[in-house]
Amino acid sequence: xxxxxNSHKEKGLYLCICCGLALFSSETKFDSGTGWPSYWAPxxxxxxxxxxxxxxxxxRIEGLCSRCxxxxxxxxxxxPEPTGQRYCINSASLDFEKxx
Numbered sequence: 001x002x003x004x005x006n007s008h009k010e011k012g013l014y015l016c017i018c019c020g021l022a023l024f025s026s027e028t029k030f031d032s033g034t035g036w037p038s039y040w041a042p043x044x045x046x047x048x049x050x051x052x053x054x055x056x057x058x059x060r061i062e063g064l065c066s067r068c069x070x071x072x073x074x075x076x077x078x079x080p081e082p083t084g085q086r087y088c089i090n091s092a093s094l095d096f097e098k099x100x
Contacts, residue, residue: 003035003036003037003090003091003092004091004092004094005037005089005091005094005096006035006036006037006091008029008037008096009026010026010096010098010099011026011027011098011099012025012026012096012097012098012099013025013026013043013096013097013099014026014029014037014039014089014094014095014096015094015095015096015097016065016067016068016070016072016093016094016095017070017092017093017094017095018065018068018070018093019065019067019068019070020095021047021065021066021067021068022043022044022047022097023042023043023047023048023065023072023089023094024039024041024042024043024087024089024094025039025043026099028040028041028042030079030080032079032086032088034088036073036088036089036090036091037088037089037091037094038079038086038087038088038089039086039087039089040079040080040081040082040083040084040085040086040087041083041085041087042087046066047065047066047067048063048064048065048066048072048075048087049063049064049065049066049069050062050063050064050075051064053074060074060075060076061074061075061076062074062075063075063087063089065093070093071090071093072087072089072090072093072094073087073088073089073090073093074087074088075087075088076088
């Protein structure tokens with residue numbers, strides 16, 4: 001619960017910290033109770049690359065920036081409607097662009 005963007009409430013876009021690609025909108029951010037910033041959808045299906053991750057004790061889907069291949073976090077199927085997805089993202093992988 002210490003990530004920079006976990007409790008962040010400003011309106012705008014969350015960008016890849018490495019290359020600046022827009023990844024998530026504040027409009028799809030929700031409080032998942034996990035301590036990580038969570039989103040129910042990316043700004044575009046093309047901006048997130050998905051890859052099977054066997055590094056933990058379970059099979060997970062890793063989310064990567066489609067432009068620079070930076071690790072962002074993981075995707076789970078326990079999010080809210082309308083998608084039912086939860087993109088659980090590490091704050092260290094994000095930058096923020098405030099919407100005026």
